[in-house]
Amino acid sequence: MEDGIFLGRVVSEVIRGTITLPTAIELYEKKRIPRAFHKAQSAFTQGELYSLRGTEMTERDQATFAEVKLWDRRPGRVMEMPPTYRTPQIFSSPWTVPSILNYDAECDADFAVDEWLMNQGDVDQKTFVSKGLRAKWWSAVHDNGVERWDQTKAKL
Numbered sequence: 001m002e003d004g005i006f007l008g009r010v011v012s013e014v015i016r017g018t019i020t021l022p023t024a025i026e027l028y029e030k031k032r033i034p035r036a037f038h039k040a041q042s043a044f045t046q047g048e049l050y051s052l053r054g055t056e057m058t059e060r061d062q063a064t065f066a067e068v069k070l071w072d073r074r075p076g077r078v079m080e081m082p083p084t085y086r087t088p089q090i091f092s093s094p095w096t097v098p099s100i101l102n103y104d105a106e107c108d109a110d111f112a113v114d115e116w117l118m119n120q121g122d123v124d125q126k127t128f129v130s131k132g133l134r135a136k137w138w139s140a141v142h143d144n145g146v147e148r149w150d151q152t153k154a155k156l
Contacts, residue, residue, distance in 0.1 A: 002105040006032055009109035017143070018136045019113060027112045035103070042090055042100060049088040060088055 010024040019027075052060055067087055070080070086096045094101040114133055121131025135142075 002035070002103065003028075003032055005105035006109040006112075009106050010113060013113050013136075016136075016139060016145070018139065019116065023116065027109075027116060031108060031112045039100060042097060046088075046090045049090070064088060 007024075007028055010019070010027050011021075013019045014021050014024050049060060064087065067081065067085070087093045090097050091100070114136070117132035117136055118130050120133070121135075123130045124134070
């Protein structure tokens with residue numbers, strides 16, 4: 001789902017005329033491939049943690065005993081654990097792996113476009129805003145699509 005959201009956001013900037021399609025694809029590949037690799041690594045590790053046997057399983061179970069006891073007493077509530085505690089339940093804990101569970105693909109895509117635009121065109125020496133980034137944000141005034149939309153509606 002993250003890939004679709006990210007790609008949709010960068011392609012929306014192509015439609016707006018902010019960036020080109022090759023740039024959108026380049027930003028998608030540059031940002032999403034490392035994230036997808038990171039998520040795959042965490043999934044492999046999660047699989048290991050769920051598939052333990054013998055002494056490693058006992059070690060995992062002992063390390064999470066306090067979490068299980070607190071959950072039994074207060075299900076669904078924030079648990080009072082040491083600040084250094086990490087649950088092996090990687091995909092159910094935004095505190096253990098915030099880079100996965102707290103990720104916002106749409107914001108990341110928007111920032112990827114902005115980051116690219118920061119290097120496009122001259123930079124204002126007073127504000128440090130590049131010509132490309134300024135044009136994107138000023139498009140809300142200069143070309144917000146309403147005129148094209150009105151013309152399309154009039155044809156219907």
